[in-house]
Amino acid sequence: MDALHSATLTGLAARLRRLALGGLLLAAAASAHQGHEHHGDAGAPPMAGAVRGPDVLAPGYGPLGFDSPRPGTYRLPPIRAAADGEVLLASGARSRLHEVFGADRLVFLSFMYTRCPDPDGCPLASFVLQRIHRELGRSPDLAGRVRLVSLSFDPETDSPQVMREYARLIDADSSDDWAFLTSASMQAVQPVLDAYGQGVERIYDEAGRYTGHLAHILRVYLIDPARQVRNIYNVSYLHPDILLADARTLLMEADAQAEGAAGSAVGASPSAGERLARALDPPPGLPALPAALRDGLSAERVALGQRLFLDRRLSANGSLSCASCHVPAQAFAHNVMARSIGVEGAGLRRNAPSVLNVAYRTRLFWDGRESRLDTLVWSKLLDESVLGNRAVDEVMARLRADAAIEQGFAAAFPREGLTMKTLADSLAAYLTVLVSGGSRFDRWHFGGDGGALTDEEQRGYALFTGRAGCAACHTIGPDHALFADDGFHDTGVGYAHSMGKRARRDTIPVGDEGALRVNLAALRGTEERPYNDLGRYEVTQHPADRWRYRTPSLRNVALTAPYMHDGSIATLEGVVAHYDDGGMAHELQAPQIRPLGLSEAERASLVAFLRTLTDPAFADPRAER
Structure with missing residues (x-):
């Protein structure tokens, strides 16, 4: 290992011990805070109030200023696939990044370099990961299921020996839970950096000489066992409590899937x-x-x-x-x-x-x-x-x-x-293979289960197939029902938009029963830029196809608001009211669309029937199926 770099690492360890950062190897951070007074627990991080001058440490160094999210009460959808690439282990052996991740581990991946001078850069990432590393050793729910990976983007200086010494000085060299990696060359690591969106640039002095430092934006990635990135943390959100809550949330999701717990709090x-x-x-x-x-x-x-x-x-x-x-x-x-x-x-x-x-x-x-x-x-x-x-x-x-x-x-x-x-x-x-059926309607209509629908829902079905005429387009066959005829119809919605016939709403539904009044005069001048949409005509160029749109299926319609081709109707009640009122009468409107004269009770029965078309696999819209 380069003698100068070795001396830097050794001297830095002594300075960090004086700063009571628990042996954390943060050379530049130690220099930045040398001489500052720190109070409290010997293992506690320096607090913002202990820093002289205008400097303020990142939130990750101190206690979280709010309650961390409760694991399992939220979801972390995949962001993108986690890239792979060739790396060097601290032992000097060649490997692949995904192999280092491990088959069944959640991974926190940090890009860093050992000479980083910014305390809110690589030193912060190493500090936060060290706190997580300690938690892995004392939490049975995390043990053996999470791996930390620190990959240097400065292979010219951070050789495997340097990374091995770095791991030793932060007391992580013998841990299977934390891997320290570098690359054979900048050319080898650059495709990995590009794939993750981790920009790195050299810093030069006024004479054009390379200073040995690199400019980068701190990012730490949470990666699931399926090699999907689930979260990306920057300086503002890189805190041990947040990262641990996210890890536990994904582990709960994995456990629910393994147990076949469809419809659990985190979904499967x-x-x-x-x-x-x-x-x-x-x-x-x-x-x-x-x-x-x-x-x-x-x-x-x-x-x-x-x-x-x-x-x-x-x-x-x-x-x-x-x-x-x-x-x-x-x-x-x-x-x-x-x-x-x-x-x-x-x-x-x-x-x-x-x-x-x-x-x-x-x-x-x-x-x-x-x-x-x-x-x-x-x-x-x-x-x-x-x-x-x-x-x-x-x-x-x-x-x-x-x-x-x-x-x-x-x-x-x-x-x-x-x-x-x-x-x-x-x-x-x-x-x-995204098929959906087996609703209460199907059990009643095709399965002969007379008790699957209530009396009100059955009255709604009678209206749907009878006086309301819904089944003319939302078809029901003798042995199956797609609730769509694959035809194109003008229901008045597109015409109303194009011709400016629809009045702007001055109320917005809030919750199940509430409404918010809007002062339209106060919003004048902020309206959305007008756009036109002629529907099927844009494909066929036949004038008779203006404002005609494909009939949507009504399966799971209770879960797929807002409605119509432009999402202009927020509720099922609003859709039924639109058709009951006869749409927006004009020359090209489909002849099936006409005033129906339904009572309030009949409108409610139609809505009740539409809610029976929900696949039980999607009955809880919060759960991903």
Whole structure:
């Protein structure tokens, strides 16, 4: 090891002992705080009040200023796949990053370098990880299930011997729970840094000489055993209490999945094999899958498609995945926004419909512009407003940089591997098996369970198939019901928007029964920029197709608010009122849309019936299925 660097490490350990940081190796941090007075426990971190001058230590050095979140009461959806790459262990042996992570471990990954002079940089990360390391040794629920990984992005200085000495000085050299890594060269580690979004730049003095220091933004990554990044922490949020709560939340999720605890507080997602089995033997109310879609299905392809569905690298800037708009926990729809948000916050024109049972649809998208799931995939990937990609090669290059993804495609498509076609086929396979049926309606109508619906719900069904005329478009067959005719109809909603016929609402629903009054005059000038949407006409260019949109399925409709192609109606009661009032009468409106003259009780019965169409697997919209 370089003599100067060795002396730096040795001297730094002595200074840190004087600062009572428990033997933590923070050379620059020690220099920055040398001479400061620290009070309290010998093992406690320095507090902000003990620092002279304008410096204020990061929150991670002191007690958390608020109650940490209770594990299991929240979710950490996957952000993106965790990249792999070649690394050097502290022993000098070559390995792969994913091998270091371990097969069944949660991982906190920190990028660092041993000479970092910023106390709120690498020293902070090492301090926080040391606190977590101590907790691993005394908490049975964490023991053997969490691994800490510190990877240097300064391989020119941080040799395996330096990293070994670094580990020794912070009393972690003999621990299986904390790995200290470097790389053979900057060229070797750069692809890993790029994949994680960890920027690093050299700092030069006024004469253009390299100072030996690097500029970087501190980030620590929480990675699950499936190699998905679940959280990214910066200086403001890097605190042991927060990281430990997040780790316990993911471990509870893993335990619930292992125990088959569907509907638990943290939810459990069916395996690829379970989804495939359900699709091939669909629940009551659904027909058999089309033969063309059954051919080629496999658990490996479904699992790969599910992984890609959650992968934010499918968007140009790594911010969105398919699941960002089609949220599994919300019956694969999106309850938060009336209309979807695309890459870089672009407001889109249409609501994100549920993709459950999409395999049965012969026309896809609100305007029916696609008819195949594999072509649907690339239609979205190359939509610059949605996922932002400008070319096929953009997407393929990002995925090919991940060896684990390449291996997944090799297993699912042995003869082809990762190609433009197999990418579409894998996502199409996952969409194919997202089937949903077996509701209380199905038990009553197709299963002969006379007690499955209440009297009011049965009155709602009679209205649905009779005087209200809903079943004319939301069809029910003799042995199955998709509640959609795959036709295109003008319900008055698109016309009302284009012609400015709909008055702005001055009340906003709050909770189940409340409402918030809005002063529209105070909002004048802040209105959304007008946009036009002509529906099916944009595909066919036939004037008669203006404002016609594909009939959505009503399965799980109670879970997929807001409604209509533009998300303009917030509740089922509002939808029933729209049709009862006759839509927005104009020349092209579908003849089925007419005033119905329903009583308040009849409207309520219709809504009650619609709520019987919920798949019991999605009965709790907070649980991801």
